[in-house]
Amino acid sequence: MDELEKARQCAATMLANDNASKSLGIEIEIPNPGSAIARMTVTEQMLNGFAVCHGGYLFALADTAFAFACNAYDRLTLAAGANIDFLRSAQAGDSLVATATERNRGGRLGLYDVRVSNQNDEEIAIFHGKSYATKKPLLRDIG
Amino acid sequence: MDELEKARQCAATMLANDNASKSLGIEIEIPNPGSAIARMTVTEQMLNGFAVCHGGYLFALADTAFAFACNAYDRLTLAAGANIDFLRSAQAGDSLVATATERNRGGRLGLYDVRVSNQNDEEIAIFHGKSYATKKPLLRDIG
Amino acid sequence: MDELEKARQCAATMLANDNASKSLGIEIEIPNPGSAIARMTVTEQMLNGFAVCHGGYLFALADTAFAFACNAYDRLTLAAGANIDFLRSAQAGDSLVATATERNRGGRLGLYDVRVSNQNDEEIAIFHGKSYATKKPLLRDIG
Amino acid sequence: MDELEKARQCAATMLANDNASKSLGIEIEIPNPGSAIARMTVTEQMLNGFAVCHGGYLFALADTAFAFACNAYDRLTLAAGANIDFLRSAQAGDSLVATATERNRGGRLGLYDVRVSNQNDEEIAIFHGKSYATKKPLLRDIG
Numbered sequence: 053m054d055e056l057e058k059a060r061q062c063a064a065t066m067l068a069n070d071n072a073s074k075s076l077g078i079e080i081e082i083p084n085p086g087s088a089i090a091r092m093t094v095t096e097q098m099l100n101g102f103a104v105c106h107g108g109y110l111f112a113l114a115d116t117a118f119a120f121a122c123n124a125y126d127r128l129t130l131a132a133g134a135n136i137d138f139l140r141s142a143q144a145g146d147s148l149v150a151t152a153t154e155r156n157r158g159g160r161l162g163l164y165d166v167r168v169s170n171q172n173d174e175e176i177a178i179f180h181g182k183s184y185a186t187k188k189p190l191l192r193d194i195g
Numbered sequence: 196m197d198e199l200e201k202a203r204q205c206a207a208t209m210l211a212n213d214n215a216s217k218s219l220g221i222e223i224e225i226p227n228p229g230s231a232i233a234r235m236t237v238t239e240q241m242l243n244g245f246a247v248c249h250g251g252y253l254f255a256l257a258d259t260a261f262a263f264a265c266n267a268y269d270r271l272t273l274a275a276g277a278n279i280d281f282l283r284s285a286q287a288g289d290s291l292v293a294t295a296t297e298r299n300r301g302g303r304l305g306l307y308d309v310r311v312s313n314q315n316d317e318e319i320a321i322f323h324g325k326s327y328a329t330k331k332p333l334l335r336d337i338g
Numbered sequence: 339m340d341e342l343e344k345a346r347q348c349a350a351t352m353l354a355n356d357n358a359s360k361s362l363g364i365e366i367e368i369p370n371p372g373s374a375i376a377r378m379t380v381t382e383q384m385l386n387g388f389a390v391c392h393g394g395y396l397f398a399l400a401d402t403a404f405a406f407a408c409n410a411y412d413r414l415t416l417a418a419g420a421n422i423d424f425l426r427s428a429q430a431g432d433s434l435v436a437t438a439t440e441r442n443r444g445g446r447l448g449l450y451d452v453r454v455s456n457q458n459d460e461e462i463a464i465f466h467g468k469s470y471a472t473k474k475p476l477l478r479d480i481g
Numbered sequence: 482m483d484e485l486e487k488a489r490q491c492a493a494t495m496l497a498n499d500n501a502s503k504s505l506g507i508e509i510e511i512p513n514p515g516s517a518i519a520r521m522t523v524t525e526q527m528l529n530g531f532a533v534c535h536g537g538y539l540f541a542l543a544d545t546a547f548a549f550a551c552n553a554y555d556r557l558t559l560a561a562g563a564n565i566d567f568l569r570s571a572q573a574g575d576s577l578v579a580t581a582t583e584r585n586r587g588g589r590l591g592l593y594d595v596r597v598s599n600q601n602d603e604e605i606a607i608f609h610g611k612s613y614a615t616k617k618p619l620l621r622d623i624g
Contacts, residue, residue: 065244072249075240097218100262101208106215107258107274112251119243119250131250132447133280133468135421135564135609137592138273139585156568156604160446161418161470163566163607175585178592180564180609182419182468184447275590276611278421278466278564280449282442299425299461303589304561304613306423306464321441321449323421323466325562325611327590351530358535361526383504386548387494392501393544393560398537405529405536417536419566424559 059085059124062190066123073116076109080120086154086164088120094146104141110148111136114166114179117152122162122183128190129162134181140174147171150179160185202228202267205333209266216259219252223263229297231263237289247284253291254279257309257322260295265305265326271333272305277324283317290314293322303328345371345410348476352409359402362395366406372440374406380432390427397422399436400452400465407438408448408469414476415448420467426460433457436465446471488514488553491619495552502545505538509549515583517549523575533570540565542579543595543608550581551591551612557619558591563610569603576600579608589614 053061060082067073067080073090081089092113100106115134122129142148148170155163166179196204203225210216210223216233224232235256243249258277265272285291291313298306309322339347346368353359353366359376367375378399386392401420408415428434434456441449452465482490489511496502496509502519510518521542529535544563551558571577577599584592595608 067244069242069246070244070249071240072243072251076251097214099213100215101210101213102271103212106213106255107262107277108215108219108251108255111254111258111277111279112249115250115254128245131281133278134250134254135276135278136254137276137585137609137611139587139592155607156566158568159470163568178584182566184445280442280468282444282449298464299423301425302613306425318442325423327588353530355528355532356530356535357526358529358537362537383500385498386501387496387499388557389498392499392541393548393563394501394505394537394541397540397544397563397565398535401536401540414531417567419564420536420540421562421564422540423562 055085058126062123062126063120065191066120076112078113078116082120082124085124086121088117088152090117090120090150092148094142094144094148096144099144104143107138110138110142110168110177113148113150114168114177115181117150117166118164118179118181121152121154121164123190126190127185128188129183129185132182132184134179136177136179138177140176142170142176148176198228201269205266205269206263208334209263219255221256221259225263225267228267229264231260231295233260233263233293235291237285237287237291239287242287247286250281253281253285253311253320256291256293257311257320258324260293260309261307261322261324264295264297264307266333269333270328271331272326272328275325275327277322279320279322281320283319285313285319291319341371344412348409348412349406351477352406362398364399364402368406368410371410372407374403374438376403376406376436378434380428380430380434382430385430390429393424396424396428396454396463399434400454400463401467403436403438403452404450404465404467407440407450409476412476413471414474415469415471418468418470420465422463422465424463426462428456428462434462484514487555491552491555492549494620495549505541507542507545511549511553514553515550517546517581519546519549519579521577523571523573523577525573528573533572536567539567539571539597539606542577543597543606544610546579546581546595547593547608547610550583550593552619555619556614557617558612558614561611561613563608565606565608567606569605571599571605577605
């Protein structure tokens with residue numbers, strides 16, 4: 053099994069039981085190990101009292117891309133923390149895409165950048181996630 | 196109208212149109228201006244592929260408390276960014292409470308701390324939010 | 339050796355070879371394990387082009403308090419990262435104090451809050467540090 | 482005066498009175514408006530008790546690049562906050578370079594990424610800064 057195949061198998065295993073991503077309508081793509089693309093359409097239900105997408109859903113989209121990016125190595129890896137900056141608001145109907153890329157991985161810690169943009173390629177949010185790798189295999193553990 | 200009454204009126208106005216918080220089952224309490232308490236029960240739909248609450252929902256709860264805390268002054272105030280550290284996982288059925296307190300407010304920027312804990316008062320996440328106040332009134336603007 | 343004595347011995351061992359803290363004139367106090375207080379006076383040399391203390395020195399003070407707080411357990415512990423918010427500027431002659439407290443410690447990761455204030459107890463900066471514990475003992479390793 | 486010339490004039494004006502950067506031996510280059518490159522050699526005086534460069538100096542270098550990048554527009558701009566992740570330690574004699582690039586600028590807030598690397602182009606630290614623009618001109622104000 054090559055590295056990309058392994059990364060995609062990890063993603064498929066995670067996704068199989070992932071109620072949260074499914075209920076948000078998030079779709080996942082793994083372009084290469086350590087990267088992930090997550091897509092989500094903003095629904096009416098995601099709007100806050102200012103009639104724009106609640107920051108929690110923007111974070112959830114970015115965090116999902118991050119989780120799939122850092123779990124590419126068959127080692128159960130957790131989000132230790134994350135930072136998000138909100139640049140533009142998102143409206144109902146917007147098609148958002150979050151692209152996660154690996155910035156650094158060493159020892160048990162990893163750093164990932166996620167860019168959230170809309171259908172006009174305008175930046176909605178910038179996210180930086182820090183991961184912590186456990187010693188548990190992912191494929192056996194969940195599958 | 197005193198300060199606490201104003202803060203609560205701002206919260207009521209925001210909440211009236213807040214699909215996102217409602218659909219997550221979040222309840223809001225305003226103990227005093229600049230503070231907010233948000234409560235949410237973890238549902239099956241919030242679980243990720245590792246069978247624990249998706250970080251996005253933990254963030255959404257904290258971010259909601261933050262938004263209600265920083266919008267207490269009848270001035271429409273946005274989240275500029277936030278940082279979250281995940282300390283413990285949350286399970287389905289857990290009753291989570293996010294308590295937001297104002298750490299600093301000067302010029303247009305504000306800093307808020309949010310602590311997310313479960314029914315056993317174990318810390319689930321620590322969140323730090325940075326707000327940016329616009330010049331728009333909130334009560335007239337939304338109401 | 340009790341826990342406080344051990345924490346203070348770790349601090350003394352670190353400080354013995356710490357050119358950086360010494361050259362900044364930083365003084366350290368260990369009130370209890372997991373906490374540290376660092377004091378520094380702002381000098382002319384620390385001023386930036388706007389005639390206020392360069393943020394790098396404010397960070398250095400906070401980071402020093404953080405390092406001494408998280409190295410209390412005879413286990414060589416590194417700063418994985420930190421976040422700082424600047425609230426007020428500091429002037430030449432100001433007596434700054436950074437107080438680090440442990441927020442969380444679990445597995446290899448720790449979270450520490452640091453508050454930097456001046457001689458009037460005005461908040462200058464708020465710092466949040468994340469530590470990563472190695473498996474090396476500190477007392478034997480350095481001493 | 483074109484934009485690049487203005488950015489460089491802002492940098493020269495800031496640098497003229499910048500004791501902090503000078504005393505750290507930092508050199509500044511402005512490749513284009515919104516970007517800045519800062520160089521510094523690690524000295525013995527910058528070493529902490531673990532015989533590696535104190536994180537405060539790494540932060541100071543990155544923060545300096547950030548400050549020069551965000552002050553390119555003749556508008557006095559302050560650091561509101563920053564996040565730094567430490568990836569590798571730096572030793573005495575290392576030639577460090579911090580490259581700041583503008584990630585976003587809108588309203589009064591700006592986001593800047595800074596990469597700190599050594600003479601072998603290994604990443605030492607990743608820094609994200611948030612700036613806040615005042616309404617004061619920089620060239621008249623300082624000069």
